[in-house]
Amino acid sequence: MANSDNSAPPPTSPPPVRSALSLPQSRSRSHGHGGQLGTRLARGTACEPLPTASCSLEMKVAVGPDPSLVYRPDMDPEKAKDKGSFRNYEAGPLLDRVFATYKLMHTYQTVDFVRKKHIQFGGFSYKKMTVLEAVDMLDELVDESDPDVDFPNSYHAFQTAEGIRKAHPDKDWFHLVGLLHDLGKVLVLAGEPQWAVVGDTFPVGCQPQASVVFRESTFQDNPDLQDPRYSTELGMYQPHCGLENVLMSWGHDEYMYQVMKFNKFALPPEAFYMIRFHSFYPWHTGGDYRQLCSELDLAIYAPLGAGV
Ligand SMILES: O[C@H]1[C@H](O)[C@@H](O)[C@H](O)[C@@H](O)[C@H]1O
Numbered sequence: 654m655a656n657s658d659n660s661a662p663p664p665t666s667p668p669p670v671r672s673a674l675s676l677p678q679s680r681s682r683s684h685g686h687g688g689q690l691g692t693r694l695a696r697g698t699a700c701e702p703l704p705t706a707s708c709s710l711e712m713k714v715a716v717g718p719d720p721s722l723v724y725r726p727d728m729d730p731e732k733a734k735d736k737g738s739f740r741n742y743e744a745g746p747l748l749d750r751v752f753a754t755y756k757l758m759h760t761y762q763t764v765d766f767v768r769k770k771h772i773q774f775g776g777f778s779y780k781k782m783t784v785l786e787a788v789d790m791l792d793e794l795v796d797e798s799d800p801d802v803d804f805p806n807s808y809h810a811f812q813t814a815e816g817i818r819k820a821h822p823d824k825d826w827f828h829l830v831g832l833l834h835d836l837g838k839v840l841v842l843a844g845e846p847q848w849a850v851v852g853d854t855f856p857v858g859c860q861p862q863a864s865v866v867f868r869e870s871t872f873q874d875n876p877d878l879q880d881p882r883y884s885t886e887l888g889m890y891q892p893h894c895g896l897e898n899v900l901m902s903w904g905h906d907e908y909m910y911q912v913m914k915f916n917k918f919a920l921p922p923e924a925f926y927m928i929r930f931h932s933f934y935p936w937h938t939g940g941d942y943r944q945l946c947s948e949l950d951l952a953i954y955a956p957l958g959a960g961v
């Protein structure tokens with residue numbers, strides 16, 4: 654485990670990475686949108702204004718709960734958990750590690766911190782690599798915020814992509830979203846602490862809402878909650894300002910979105926949106942933060958309503 658604030662035990666019985674996934678031989682060619690790109694990852698000094706969303710209301714595929722929720726890898730279907738048993742933050746063998754990661758995240762993710770990270774990584778000068786090189790880097794990463802996944806994230810990337818391919822064989826761009834969605838976690842291999850990379854996201858600059866995991870037990874040392882500008886329900890935002898204008902806690906979603914935008918990934922707008930907000934469980938699954946949503950955000954959210 655590299656560069657982590659809270660060290661992880663070695664993964665237990667890692668499943669065979671990739672071998673059972675029947676990838677196409679020409680995997681990068683068959684999904685040419687991203688696989689062959691020499692992608693520049695961000696680490697630099699230039700400050701980029703907060704990005705604007707590029708989604709249209711014609712969006713056909715709703716952004717949903719993290720695809721990984723549905724397609725958690727499990728080599729043995731007999732032992733596969735049903736959906737309801739994922740994301741248990743009250744009990745389980747990994748609970749201490751998960752709690753420790755969120756405690757740090759909910760203490761140190763502040764408006765100032767997030768603004769600094771946008772500046773630090775807004776220069777896109779960290780490294781040039783292909784998408785598949787980034788996937789390979791994730792061989793070294795076990796996500797310490799995840800109560801369900803205790804093996805390298807590279808495996809999780811392929812499994813998610815293959816699961817989406819099975820469910821949506823006609824949407825090649827969506828398969829690629831599965832492969833890409835967590836690649837922002839390479840930040841951990843670049844020396845960032847896990848609490849600044851992984852886990853569910855939440856808006857900074859306003860009061861954390863009820864469905865944020867460990868909401869009651871992890872925010873007490875976050876200075877923003879003592880700051881009158883940031884501690885009301887709306888905090889520093891205008892009602893219905895739109896998620897594109899909200900400063901989310903810094904992590905792999907926003908970073909990967911920025912990288913895709915900078916490198917002009919040839920993917921539909923919904924792919925960008927999905928990746929940017931896939932960890933925003935308090936919104937897409939918890940149903941919170943509606944007061945910050947634009948009509949577009951609500952239109953995307955609406956199809957999820959029944960399921961959340
Ligand atoms: O712990 C997990 C993990 O970090 C995922 O990559 C993220 O998308 C989820 O939101 C989170 O629950």
Ligand SMILES: [Fe+2]
Nearest residue numbers: 834835931932
């Ligand atoms: Fe993720």
